[in-house]
Amino acid sequence: MQVPIAHFLILAAILFSLGVLGVVIRRNAIVIFMSIELMLNSVNLTFLAFSNYLQNVEGQVLVFLVMVVAAAEVAVGLAIIVAIFRIRETVHVDDIKLLKW
Amino acid sequence: MVATILFYVFAGLAILGAVMVIANRNPIYSALSLILTLFALAGIYVLLMAHFIAIVHIAVYAGAIMVLFLFVIMLLNIRIEEKAPGAFRYMILIAAPMVVILFYELATVVFKAFSRAPVKQTNVGSVESIGNALFSQYVLPFEVTSVLLIVAMAGAVYLAKRRLNTVKE
Numbered sequence: 018m019q020v021p022i023a024h025f026l027i028l029a030a031i032l033f034s035l036g037v038l039g040v041v042i043r044r045n046a047i048v049i050f051m052s053i054e055l056m057l058n059s060v061n062l063t064f065l066a067f068s069n070y071l072q073n074v075e076g077q078v079l080v081f082l083v084m085v086v087a088a089a090e091v092a093v094g095l096a097i098i099v100a101i102f103r104i105r106e107t108v109h110v111d112d113i114k115l116l117k118w
Numbered sequence: 119m120v121a122t123i124l125f126y127v128f129a130g131l132a133i134l135g136a137v138m139v140i141a142n143r144n145p146i147y148s149a150l151s152l153i154l155t156l157f158a159l160a161g162i163y164v165l166l167m168a169h170f171i172a173i174v175h176i177a178v179y180a181g182a183i184m185v186l187f188l189f190v191i192m193l194l195n196i197r198i199e200e201k202a203p204g205a206f207r208y209m210i211l212i213a214a215p216m217v218v219i220l221f222y223e224l225a226t227v228v229f230k231a232f233s234r235a236p237v238k239q240t241n242v243g244s245v246e247s248i249g250n251a252l253f254s255q256y257v258l259p260f261e262v263t264s265v266l267l268i269v270a271m272a273g274a275v276y277l278a279k280r281r282l283n284t285v286k287e
Contacts, residue, residue, distance in 0.1 A: 027228060062162065
């Protein structure tokens, strides 16, 4: 008995939904970033499942590129959070409502 | 049979970690739970015969990104998130049905269609095939990602070193 591909895709759907939930309900900017990482990882899982399903290497290449984008996004995002924290001394997104101050 | 048990163990660990990421009020516990999720996902990648991606995933996420997260959390000395004030408290009443609808939509698409098991004897996930694809057909995107990393690094250094005017409103 083997696990069908659909179960991998449903696991990815669950993880993506949990990531969306985290982005919406959490107010700590760092936890919101972690939820975005969760969504990126679920997309990676989908890519790999379809790469195996279709026996195509392009899915794995795309996972590679998604990882690079995630690393760049985390570096820049955390730098922005640190910069905001130095000015406002908070990382809660409901305290940082203004785009310009 | 072993693969089936391993899949459900890893899937359960991944979902448990993901729930704990968004349920914990202390961001350090969230980061540690995210590490659990990432390791479980690496196991699932191995079940999908993507060995190279699994190793790179552990090296990049658990090795680099999570260290960055924990470093920033400890650098900022963040207090534990308190209860939401005002109208924000009821955000979960909107968010939870939205998430259920989203999951239902995503799951119904895939539930009937893809019933085949993952292929076990395959060469797709090997270092050789990925390297062949990455350095022949996809060499331009691969090089563009290096530019992206340089730009991100320069931007992060600029944001961290810039002298901020700390005028409070």
